[in-house]
Amino acid sequence: MSVRAAPEAPSTHKGRATRDRIVAAAAELMYRHGVAGTSTPAVRNAAGVSSSQIYHYFTDKDDLTRAVIAFQTETILSNQAPLLATLDSVEALRSWRDVVVDAARRQNGAGGCPLGSLSSELSDDHRWARDALAAGFAAWSEAIRAGLDAMVDNGILRPETDVTALSFALLAAVQGGLVLAQAQHNTEALEAALDVAIAHILNHAAPA
Template sequence: MPMKPGTLTAKGQETRRRIVAAAARLMFENGVADTTIEEVRARSGASNSQIYHHFADKAALVRAVIEFQTDAVLEPQQCLFTRLDTMEGLREWRDFAVDRQRELNCRGGCPIASLTSQLAEHDEAARLQLAHSFRRWSAGLQAGIAAMHAKGVLRPGVEPEALATVLLTALQGGLLLAQLNRDTRPLEIALDAALAHIESQLAGPGGR
């Protein structure tokens, strides 16, 4: 019976982490459908018995990969989320996203979105988990905007949740076009338009 992560020894946790990291890399490179347990075994250096000790089947491994990729995307942004209560902080987050794509030469796109496109129409459990991943992302954005709203920086009727959705949608669309064009310009345009919309909702002279 597969072990739960919280009940593992330190060595078991490291083996599980290595398996999931290898599976995540392979699924990102080759796609979920074309990634086999045998390839994961070879890439991770784990044995088949170790893999099945941690995961009942490939579907369980996919669930773990979704969690792994979500954490990998969101953790570098955590410190930025705390500064999204100003336009300067929002622009810093925008620059982080653009600079990250430059580092990657606009290859790969968003790992969470990649999994979504492959799984959402064929795996209901995965779809729900991925929807939760995007809600986590949106919540990080929303918290900063809500703080801005609470300080009276934004107009009283503004909905922070809606503005967070605008930002996340602009980011995802921009990432897709940046990947296709191997150019950050579409991402810059999309995020700048989203920030301009937020700026138009300022309560002070900058708002319109």
């Protein structure tokens, strides 16, 4: 059986807009119904395109799902970028915590993390998805680590602080907290996980 060549990136504004609309529609459907529960006809109807347009921009459903992973990663980072870029004080750290909690609270904890949900569904059985999701989580962790690095540079945290480990801990608190928020439909566990992680970070505060 012949294998289709990977589609080239659209070269026109209209083409890019169409592709972006398809990815955004697929991302919303996969977030709500999972990858397995999202069909090509459903994406086609949600995006207002034809099936031939979908296959013009994407080789198959796996190719579209890769684009969704990239879209969700970019969306999360762009939404949090203003705070992550200034994560250089205790106040900024707590403000970032409040943004994460408020986003979950607006949905009563429902939905969970878009990347976390995709990881739970795909990572065990699809190496390509696991690699893409790991890269997305790595980018998120790196953005947090950069903020903690700034706290070291500003003298807020001690120079020997392991900011890489702390960034992993914060991200793990977010992911675990969102899973429990999804099950419990409240943000109590998410708030507790983040508050404990932040308290641990403050144990590394430099002497006044």
